Amino acid sequence: MSRQQNNINTQNNNMQSSIHTQPPLFKQVCVIGLGLIGASLAQAIKDNVLSERLVAVDRHAPSIDEAIQQGLLDAGSAVLSEVVLGSDLIVIAVPVQAVDAVFVDIKTAMDNRQLADDCIITDVCSTKVNIIEAAKTVFTSLPTGFVPAHPIAGAENSGYHARRATLFANHSVIICELPTTNPSAINRLRQLWEVVGATVMSMDAEHHDAILAHTSHLPHLLAFNLVEQLASHDDNLDMFRYAAGGFRDFSRIAASDPKMWHDIFFANHSAIVSALDEYGVYLQTMRQLIIDKDSTALMGLLGRAQAARRHFGHMLASTPYTDTSAMSASYNITPSNTVSGTITIPGDKSISHRSIMLGSLATGVTKVTGFLEGEDALATLQAFRDMGVTIEGPDNGQLTIHGVGMNGLKPSKTPLYMGNSGTSMRLLAGILAAQSFDSVLTGDTSLNKRPMERVAAPLREMGAVIQSTGHSGTAPLSIIGRDTVGQPLQGMEYDMPVASAQVKSCLLLAGLWAEGTTTVLQPEVSRDHTERMLSAFGYPVTVDGNRVSVEGGGTLTGGDIAVPADISSAAFFMVAAAISQGSELTLTQVGINPTRTGIIDILKLMNADISLSNETDVGGEPVADITIRSSNLKGIEIPEHLVPLAIDEFPVLFIAASCAEGRTVLTGAKELRVKESDRIAVMAEGLQTLGIDCTVTEDGLIIEGKGSNVDINEVNNSQPVFGGGYITSHHDHRIAMSFAVASLRASKQITIEGVETVNTSFPGFAELANQIGMSIKVDNGAA
Numbered sequence: 090m091s092r093q094q095n096n097i098n099t100q101n102n103n104m105q106s107s108i109h110t111q112p113p114l115f116k117q118v119c120v121i122g123l124g125l126i127g128a129s130l131a132q133a134i135k136d137n138v139l140s141e142r143l144v145a146v147d148r149h150a151p152s153i154d155e156a157i158q159q160g161l162l163d164a165g166s167a168v169l170s171e172v173v174l175g176s177d178l179i180v181i182a183v184p185v186q187a188v189d190a191v192f193v194d195i196k197t198a199m200d201n202r203q204l205a206d207d208c209i210i211t212d213v214c215s216t217k218v219n220i221i222e223a224a225k226t227v228f229t230s231l232p233t234g235f236v237p238a239h240p241i242a243g244a245e246n247s248g249y250h251a252r253r254a255t256l257f258a259n260h261s262v263i264i265c266e267l268p269t270t271n272p273s274a275i276n277r278l279r280q281l282w283e284v285v286g287a288t289v290m291s292m293d294a295e296h297h298d299a300i301l302a303h304t305s306h307l308p309h310l311l312a313f314n315l316v317e318q319l320a321s322h323d324d325n326l327d328m329f330r331y332a333a334g335g336f337r338d339f340s341r342i343a344a345s346d347p348k349m350w351h352d353i354f355f356a357n358h359s360a361i362v363s364a365l366d367e368y369g370v371y372l373q374t375m376r377q378l379i380i381d382k383d384s385t386a387l388m389g390l391l392g393r394a395q396a397a398r399r400h401f402g403h404m405l406a407s408t409p410y411t412d413t414s415a416m417s418a419s420y421n422i423t424p425s426n427t428v429s430g431t432i433t434i435p436g437d438k439s440i441s442h443r444s445i446m447l448g449s450l451a452t453g454v455t456k457v458t459g460f461l462e463g464e465d466a467l468a469t470l471q472a473f474r475d476m477g478v479t480i481e482g483p484d485n486g487q488l489t490i491h492g493v494g495m496n497g498l499k500p501s502k503t504p505l506y507m508g509n510s511g512t513s514m515r516l517l518a519g520i521l522a523a524q525s526f527d528s529v530l531t532g533d534t535s536l537n538k539r540p541m542e543r544v545a546a547p548l549r550e551m552g553a554v555i556q557s558t559g560h561s562g563t564a565p566l567s568i569i570g571r572d573t574v575g576q577p578l579q580g581m582e583y584d585m586p587v588a589s590a591q592v593k594s595c596l597l598l599a600g601l602w603a604e605g606t607t608t609v610l611q612p613e614v615s616r617d618h619t620e621r622m623l624s625a626f627g628y629p630v631t632v633d634g635n636r637v638s639v640e641g642g643g644t645l646t647g648g649d650i651a652v653p654a655d656i657s658s659a660a661f662f663m664v665a666a667a668i669s670q671g672s673e674l675t676l677t678q679v680g681i682n683p684t685r686t687g688i689i690d691i692l693k694l695m696n697a698d699i700s701l702s703n704e705t706d707v708g709g710e711p712v713a714d715i716t717i718r719s720s721n722l723k724g725i726e727i728p729e730h731l732v733p734l735a736i737d738e739f740p741v742l743f744i745a746a747s748c749a750e751g752r753t754v755l756t757g758a759k760e761l762r763v764k765e766s767d768r769i770a771v772m773a774e775g776l777q778t779l780g781i782d783c784t785v786t787e788d789g790l791i792i793e794g795k796g797s798n799v800d801i802n803e804v805n806n807s808q809p810v811f812g813g814g815y816i817t818s819h820h821d822h823r824i825a826m827s828f829a830v831a832s833l834r835a836s837k838q839i840t841i842e843g844v845e846t847v848n849t850s851f852p853g854f855a856e857l858a859n860q861i862g863m864s865i866k867v868d869n870g871a872a
């Protein structure tokens with residue numbers, strides 16, 4: 090053992106402690122096993138200066154030698170007792186079935202005093218129950234520093250050379266908190282994992298093993314099995330030679346370490362066998378569907394699986410339905426002067442949401458065209474799929490919804506994830522409050538901060554049992570089903586404190602199942618798509634000025650819905666044409682429902698040149714082509730009754746106001762503070778960055794316009810009103826798009842950060858903007 094003797098204390102640790110003001114978390118960390126996980130953790134500890142000394146134990150002497158030579162380790166050995174003393178953290182990173190022997194070595198090397206003396210013993214194994222059992226057998230009583238853990242990270246490459254300090258970044262580490270463990274040991278270990286980039290969560294050992302059996306052990310087993318199956322064919326060479334990408338993807342993990350997986354399969358045998366049995370049942374079902382040529386059922390199964398795969402990915406990441414690699418996307422915009430052309434804007438978001446909801450609850454089939462394939466509407470779509478509704482598409486804006494009737498929804502197996510979408514969450518709260526089953530509604534970080542008591546409180550008055558379980562009247566929403574409550578909702582008359590179409594729609598939708606009449610009184614008119622679509626589906630709605638009522642107990646009949654272009658999305662291009670020199674833009678077949686046309690009214694009051702043509706009615710909603718040309722805008726006091734009719738358009742109206750001559754004053758718009766961001770504060774911040782003088786008030790904004798009264802179309806008179814700069818959108822889609830429009834009157838480049846949420850309402854915005862003459866470069870910020 091002379092080599093190991095030599096290895097002890099042979100290397101000075103080149104610590105970079107000068108860059109850290111805090112002392113390292115540990116005095117000495119001892120990593121047992123320099124495989125991929127052990128070596129990666131050692132490297133991460135070294136790189137992050139988390140320990141004064143780092144030692145390791147591994148039977149493979151060359152790895153120890155190399156690690157010492159490379160300065161990773163201060164010492165190492167094949168014999169644990171030669172290096173472990175003095176460690177305040179021992180990390181066991183050996184195959185599961187070797188852990189017992191390591192426990193014995195630790196017990197032999199360290200006396201009880203050393204073990205009790207602040208030493209944390211942890212592991213990185215993929216099974217937990219057997220590790221805890223092994224520890225109980227070896228140590229008479231479990232050491233207080235024993236913290237079983239499992240970093241859910243790995244790669245098919247194994248061994249010391251495959252190590253990466255970043256292996257754990259953005260991965261989860263599960264810690265099993267035992268009643269015997271000292272809380273400070275848990276905290277210190279948690280800190281270590283967080284510093285190396287992991288997210289730590291607690292779980293009990295049995296639950297951990299059952300979950301991992303399904304999510305990790307079963308897939309590995311299947312991958313090994315499929316490769317074995319193909320390899321045993323006589324024509325296996327051809328099989329592998331012509332193997333398609335699917336085989337490559339599926340079998341990737343079969344390149345993992347066989348010894349490790351052998352141990353795991355035995356260590357977690359009962360959970361794995363039950364996961365495998367369940368898998369067998371599903372496999373048989375699919376086999377039978379193919380034998381029976383049951384196309385509908387097979388499509389249903391494949392569609393559900395495809396959607397669930399996407400959904401769970403986002404749900405786990407708690408992000409909107411954007412590609413998560415694009416989470417730090419930005420726009421780099423070069424100023425341009427003019428826009429022109431004839432374009433089609435994507436479908437209306439509000440109507441798209443409602444088409445899914447009412448189509449699902451109707452009897453018969455509903456065919457939708459022009460559906461907005463933006464993340465918000467897709468969140469609604471996914472929620473109804475989760476509740477058992479078969480929805481084909483979206484395919485180029487087309488959907489076929491196989492309605493399940495008023496009482497046909499089924500409980501979702503998981504919380505319903507609403508992403509970034511307030512409309513989805515609030516309207517669904519009304520529908521779910523009336524269902525027989527319990528539900529949970531959750532959303533992304535932004536949505537989980539928005540007020541939900543505005544719907545929960547009136548729903549409670551109708552007899553709903555609903556709780557906003559977030560910090561302050563916010564989501565997640567927990568809803569108890571009527572089967573448990575024992576009686577249906579009761580109709581009521583509700584005097585709404587805010588003019589919110591979401592609150593109104595939530596209550597009217599709940600009212601469809603309530604006993605008696607549900608009446609909502611709105612302080613101002615708000616968008617009436619719910620009322621219109623209910624009528625189109627044959628459900629009587631009584632509208633008397635600002636009073637809207639439904640009787641419970643009716644039914645909906647499916648039909649065709651043509652979703653018009655979204656006037657809220659069109660607004661960006663309307664302002665773009667209005668503020669820029671020599672512009673003329675036509676936006677085709679935009680919805681001009683009078684409860685949405687506040688943007689047209691306000692721009693006209695500001696002297697904009699807007700005309701409508703080809704006015705028709707599509708499925709109960711009026712539409713028209715909108716043409717807008719550049720004009721000299723002037724500042725105005727925005728009439729308060731127009732606020733709910735242009736509620737989503739104010740961010741871009743603030744851009745118009747900045748280009749107008751004179752002051753624009755907005756009041757009565759407190760609601761803007763509780764959208765995807767505080768749109769008053771965030772817009773003011775951005776405007777000030779770009780050199781606009783504006784004053785934030787409690788319920789609005791005062792903007793000093795920088796336009797002049799000289800014809801905008803005269804050369805030299807289309808002066809820039811904005812400077813350039815760096816804008817943060819606070820991940821609010823409408824803020825991002827509004828500042829993009831500002832580039833038409835900017836003197837320098839504008840960079841807008843956090844634009845990935847544009848996909849919630851306006852997929853393809855940048856491409857369309859570039860098509861009409863703007864110059865937006867999208868940086869997806871993918872790592």
Ligand SMILES: O=C(O)C1=C[C@@H](OP(=O)(O)O)[C@@H](O)[C@H](O)C1
Nearest residue numbers: 439512588589590591592736737
């Ligand atoms: O009902 C709807 O589809 C919507 C209503 C509005 O919200 P409020 O009801 O909160 O005003 C609007 O801001 C939102 O984008 C869509």
Ligand SMILES: C=C(OP(=O)(O)O)C(=O)O
Nearest residue numbers: 509510511512513737764
């Ligand atoms: C406020 C908006 O949507 P929601 O409330 O559905 O998130 C919006 O699209 O501007």
